[in-house]
Amino acid sequence: MTDHALHLLAHRAGLQVDWTDANGCQQRVTDTVLRKMLAGLGHPADTPSAIEASLSALLKAHDAKHLPPLLTADLGQPLDLSNYFAAGSPCQVTLEDMHEQSLQLDAQAMLPGTLPIGYHQVTITGRAFTLAVAPARCYNLADALGTDTPRCWGLSAQLYSLRRPGDGGFGDCLALEALARSAAERGADALAISPVHAMFASDTERYSPYSPSSRLFLNSVYASPSVIFGERAVRLANEVIGQAELQQLEDLPLIDWPRAAKAKQRLFEALYRDFIHQEHPQYTDFMSFREAGGQALEHHCRFEALLETAAQRGMEADWRNWPKTWHNPYSAEVAAFAEQHADRVTYHAFCQWLIARGLERAQDAARSNGMSVGLISDLAIGADGVGSQAWSRQDELLAGFSIGAPPDRLNRAGQKWGLCAFSPEGLRRNGFRAFIEMLRASFQHAGGLRIDHVLGLQRLWLIPLDGEAGDGAYLHYPLDDLLRLLSLESVRHKAIVLGEDLGTIPEGLSEKLAARAILGLRVLQFEQHGHGQFKPILDWPDDALATSSTHDLPPLAGWLQARDIDWNQRLGLIDAISERHWRETRAKECTGLLSILEQNYHQSLPDSDAIIDACVRFIGHTRSPLVLLPLEDALGIDEQPNLPGTVSGHPNWRRRFAVNADTLLDDPDAARRLELLAQAREQAFERDQ
Known part of the structure; x- marks a missing residue:
């Protein structure tokens, strides 16, 4: 009975006891792991009495009469409220536009599906809740292009890899703006970029764009302050840093993140001192931005100031080990700290203002030059548990767990990413506040959103912080609620949604994503029926974007040369047997790719340049409605931005292009390939009309 009760508790807490791994094998989470997972979720299960108490508490929390602060519904569909209200109850609805409506629950206690999309306040028998009415699907490419058969294309770029004179050692918003204009002139409709989430301003050793401090705010080092203050003001401020150091940083073949980020922050500090002590023409805009940012922005800026002070006092960077009085962002002690350090809090708001205005300009440049979508932002699957978002939204994020992946045949140790996830129970308790505000932040300066590991909308493999990757379990999320909110915010912002769906996809998820017009991801290297048997062109789906590679894979030139295998062998990540098998498989795949390309285009492909052109x-x-070509493949580069499974040894997130962003696409290889892509897209459109 104890095992049954434990498994029942796990089920009600959202944990999946039995699951199928990537190799199709049935697995079961051990009772030891379940007890640890449940304890971390706030449901003690170490004894029979503890299990009974936790079950009772969960039942009470999920009691049919416990009305959550927010419910979701689909446009035109009635909402079943029989768990909360009696049939025939009168309803008073305040629509989002403040108009009032009087409705009545029917004989089955269903709320009529007559309300428009939006967030509405509903009051029934004195009890109130927010109702989010969602459209049937997200804003899609047909909406953006005004055609039922979209066949558009775009580029994908690692923002930091871009180059311009005076950038200080890594790509920034001005370089992005230049690339957006150049791509738009060549007919691109979209430009997907690497994540620009807020990092840790006082810890420049952290620079992986997929391990952010917060997904609500931006990485200010990408800001280009000259667009606000002018070149002369920036030149004078840079004299504080020293032009020689800046030039040295710009000339490096790889980004020196600690030095370059610190130099950028010294520039911001110098500009801020003049800005805050003078009546600058943009000061009113800054104050409006800060007011619009509200409590969330204030909390982020306070966190940055606390982090600085903690470092100065020799304290750990992990807020969970700070003094208890600093743990609660709403505490009187934190408010007093913010008042004492008001200048530092304002400085961090200033930095957020700089980067927000820079991204806004880049998106405006993309759209005004003809892109139908413009920038596609990238949403990381989680946030660092020691960061701003985890600190400010403690009830909604699970800072005691790490997202990862279970062991499988390709990675016998499994993966542990060091990122924390949302708490399903915390999201419900707080009306999905943290999820909604994250979506709004991600859509704010973009025409599209790529969701990393979109499978996480349904379930995530979570691991206790002190456990190994295999010592975890899948935690389930309220998928339908999250998809409705995503659809609503997508339509509100007129932005498309892409879902990175590589990996083991839970049954039925692909269909749900497609029904919501969330494009999946199909990568040329993976689109095979078997090793070397590549799928014909017309076998590729029309509900996913197509691409030649991703940031975690070798570009086409590197794939053809097996550069990724070379790196894995050099760093000791594979043994001799695995290496031999991998190389044999790759050789078979290269032969198969060459075969299908030559069959399609009736020509021999004598070298890698010709093969890449054909790809x-x-x-x-x-x-595919959308094809995204990575800049690395446009240019024929053979090294990848990131080598999964490595922290050192491979220069992850540090590679730069040799040519400036405004002339990058003038490269003969890039120009030829973009023309080939544009022609192919036109031909695909004509064929599929």
């Missing part, structure tokens, strides 16, 4: 045409001819 670009091939994905361009698919039925």
